[in-house]
Amino acid sequence: MKVSKRKCIDFHTPYGIAKFMTFNGFIDKHEHFALIFMNAHLREKPLVRVHSECITGDVFNSEHCDCGNQLNEALDIFSKIGGILLYMRQEGRGVGLYNKIDAYALQSVGIDTFAANRMLDLPEDSRDFEPAAAMLKAMGVERIELLSNNPDKSLALEKFGIVVSSMRNTSVFQKEKNMNYLQAKKEISGHQINIKRGTKNEA
Numbered sequence: 048m049k050v051s052k053r054k055c056i057d058f059h060t061p062y063g064i065a066k067f068m069t070f071n072g073f074i075d076k077h078e079h080f081a082l083i084f085m086n087a088h089l090r091e092k093p094l095v096r097v098h099s100e101c102i103t104g105d106v107f108n109s110e111h112c113d114c115g116n117q118l119n120e121a122l123d124i125f126s127k128i129g130g131i132l133l134y135m136r137q138e139g140r141g142v143g144l145y146n147k148i149d150a151y152a153l154q155s156v157g158i159d160t161f162a163a164n165r166m167l168d169l170p171e172d173s174r175d176f177e178p179a180a181a182m183l184k185a186m187g188v189e190r191i192e193l194l195s196n197n198p199d200k201s202l203a204l205e206k207f208g209i210v211v212s213s214m215r216n217t218s219v220f221q222k223e224k225n226m227n228y229l230q231a232k233k234e235i236s237g238h239q240i241n242i243k244r245g246t247k248n249e250a
């Protein structure tokens with residue numbers, strides 16, 4: 048997949064002025080976009096966060112996951128040292144909002160996030176990282192430091208030609224409602240996180 052820059056504007060946020068960049072050429076027809084802080088795309092190895100859309104977490108700070116916290120943490124880091132946020136419009140790990148809410152219904156009776164998707168006959172994770180790699184290439188970035196706890200994300204980007212020369216871990220945001228979600232991330236998806244019951248924001 049080859050994408051090209053479409054438009055780039057100065058975008059004013061509480062985290063400072065970012066560049067809001069849009070693109071042409073996505074095969075999946077989604078409107079993925081990039082927020083670039085401190086012209087990080089011009090650096091040799093910018094810090095990058097690939098964030099998949101989560102309306103419940105990003106917009107409403109849902110207690111069911113840690114997406115909103117991770118997004119805010121990334122923006123906070125980027126406001127201080129620069130970086131690139133790739134905001135991927137693949138809600139619910141790619142299965143969509145309604146399916147995610149169906150899965151939440153199963154999780155409310157104690158079934159973990161991955162098992163719930165299996166019961167609904169949904170893929171555990173249908174996120175596609177090719178558009179993210181294509182966006183980086185469109186802005187001339189081929190080597191990055193990845194802000195993530197997820198080794199699979201690094202492998203997925205490398206598969207599409209991006210060199211991930213190092214990873215910087217994010218914080219872990221524990222809440223009463225998201226313990227099972229975090230546990231599944233750690234045990235089933237191999238996320239590099241420590242979870243301590245009864246504590247908060249343990250890195």
Ligand SMILES: [Zn+2]
Nearest residue numbers: 101104112114
């Ligand atoms: Zn979420």
